[in-house]
Amino acid sequence: MRFEFTEDQIAWRDKIRDFLRQNVTPAIQQEKRNSDPITNGPLAKAFLEKVKKKGWIGIGWPKEYGGMGETMVKQFIFLEEFRTAKAPAIGMTLTSLAPTIMSVGSDEMKKEWIPKIVDGEIELALGYSEPDAGSDLANLKTEAVIDGDEFVINGQKTWNSEGHVATHEFLACRTDPDVPKHKGISIILVPIDYPGVKVLPIHTWGDVRTNEVFFDNVRVPRSNLVGNLNEGWTYAMMALNLERFDIGSIADVRRLLIEVVDFLKSTTVDGEVLSKNTIVRQRVAELYSELEICKWFAYAAAAMIDEKKFPMKEMLMGKVMGSELKAKVGDIGTQVMGLYGQLRQHSKWVPVNGDVERLFRVAPLFRFGGGTNEIMRDIIAQKSLKLPREGAR
Template identity: 35%
Template structure:
C-alpha cells in the first residue's frame, strides 16, 4: 500500500496551506482558528465559523470526493483527508458531518428528491446538521433507542427524547433515528428522518460537559415528519446509521490535531529547564516522547488505511473503528503525559494568569474524555473489532 502523495496532491496541500495562511489576516481569524481550545474547534457553531465554511465552499473544497452527478469532481478521498488534516492543525472547523457523513449516506441510500434538496446546500455550506442518535437509556447500545415514530396521514409523528445532540442549538436540520416498528427485532425497526430544527414540536435544552463543550437534550412533542423526509427505506435505518458512524469516525477524528499537540510537547521539552538542564535531555522524558511519536505514526497509518478503503468504494468499517480508537486514546495519553510532567501548575485553568500554555493541557485532559465517547465509545469500537475483524462471538 503506497501512501506517497502524487504531484497533484502535493500541489493541493500547498494550496490549502497558502489559503489558511491568508485567512490569518481575516477579521474573523481569532474566532475561526482556536488551537488553544479543543471544544471551540471542529464545528461551524458561530456566524464566523459558518462564513469560513462558505469560503471553503467557494474554493470548491466541500464534497470533492462526491461523484460528479452529485456535484463533486471525482477527487479521491485523500484530498479531503489533506484538507481536514490542515484544518485540524490550525484549530479550524472541519469539513464535518454534512460532507463526510450525511452527504455520503444520502448519496448511497436516499431517493432523488432528498439528494437534490440537500446535497447542493451541503456543498455550499448553507446548512448544518445535528445528529439524533443517543437517548437517556440508549447510548452505547444505540439499537435500544425508544424515540417512537407513529404512522399518521402523509408521514410520521415522533414523540420522545434525544440526548447529547451537540449541534442542535445552531443546526438547521436534524438527522434522527426513531423506532417505527416496535414489534420488530431491535436492529430491524429503526428509520432515519430529516427534521427541520425550526419545528415547533422540538425543544432544545443545553447540557454542559466536563470539557466545556455544549451539547443538548432534545424533546419531541408530536413532531410530524412528512414521508418525503424519510431517508432510504422504512425500518432499514440501522444499516444507514452504521455506515454514517463509520464515516464519522474518520471525518471528525484527525491526525492533524495530534501533530499540533506533538509540536507543543516538543517545544515544552526543548525550552523548559529543570535542575540546570533541558527536559529534552532527560532520558525518561526522551523515552516518553519517542513512545508518543511512535503512537502518532501508527495513528497516521491507520487513518490512511481508512482513506484507502473509502477510495476503493467501500465503507471503512473495521478501519474506521481502529482509527477512532487509536486517535482518541492517543489524545488522552498525550494529555496524561503532559500533566504528569508539568506537575501541580499543569492543572491551572486558562482563566488563571499563571497557567502553563494558557491552560491548554488541563483543558485537553478534560475534553479528551468526551472524544472516547462520541461516535461510539472505545468499548464499542473494541466490540466491533472483536466481532467483525477477529470473528469472536458477539
C-alpha cells in the same frame, strides 16, 4: 507498496497549506478556543465561506452535488491539513450525514436538501442516543407513526450535541415495533423549530454543550424520510463509519505534541531544561511513535476506500487508537509540563495557549463519540479474530 504521497497528492497538500497559511489567523484560532468546540463564531463562519468559494466543501462528493468527485485520500489530506493548522472544523453534517443522504436518499430529497446543506442553510444534529439507547442503540424508543402524509413523532433523545445550533435532526426513530429491534428503525429529517420540539442543555466538562431533545406530537412530512422505511439501521451505521474515520485523524494532536516539545526545550525547572529529563524524553518519544503509526492507519483505510474495499477493521482500529492517543497526549502532555500543565488559557503563565489542558478535558468525548471504544474493540474481536459474541456460549 508505497508509503508516500504521489506528486498529485503533494501538490494538493501544498495548495491547501498555502491557503491555510494565508487564512487561518491567530484571531480565528483564539475565537475557536473561546467557544464551544463544535460551535463556529463569526470569524470561523467567514473563513468557511472562503473554503466554500474554493469549491472545497465535499471534496469526495459527486460533482453534480457541488463536490469535486475526488478520492478519499485527498479528502483525508484536506482534513489533516485543516487540523494541523488549527483551522475551523468542517462539521459532521458535511463529513458524514450529507454523504449518507447522497448514498441512500431519493433523487427528490437529494435535489431539495443537498444544495441547502452546501449553502449552510441546513445543518443537522445527530439524533441517535436516548436515555436507554447508547451502546445498545437498537433499543431506541422514540417513535414515528404514519398519519396520512405525515409522521407523528414522540420521544426523547439525549447527548444531542448540535441540537442548539442545527436547523434539523437526523433522527433515528422506531417505525415498526413488531419486528426485531434493528429492523424497525427509520431516519427522518426533523426541523428543530417545529412545534413540539424542546431542546434543553447539558453542559459537559470539556466545554462542549450537548442537549436533551424532547418530541411531543411533532408532525413532519413523509417526504422527510431518508431512504427507505425501516432501513434506518443500515443508514445510521453508514454515517457512523464516516464519523469514526474522522475521529481517527490525529493531525491536531500531532501538532500539539510538537508544541509541547518546543515548550520542553525552552523551559527550565529546578535548574534543568525539561527536554533533558530522561522520563520526559521517553514519554514524548513514545507518543510521537504511536502518532506516526496511527497516521498511516488512517491513510491505509482511505486508500482502501478508493480501491472500493470496505476497510471496516482499519476504520475501527483507527477510531480506537486515534481517540486513545488524543487522551494520552492530553494526559502525558499536562504531566511533562509539570504544574504549568494544569493552567487554563487565561493564565499569563499558560503553556501552548492552554490547548493541552483543554484536550485533557475534551478527549474522553472521542472515546465515546461514534460508539465507545469498548464496543469498537468487541466488534474487532468478533469480526477480525472471529471470537464469539460477548455472552454467547
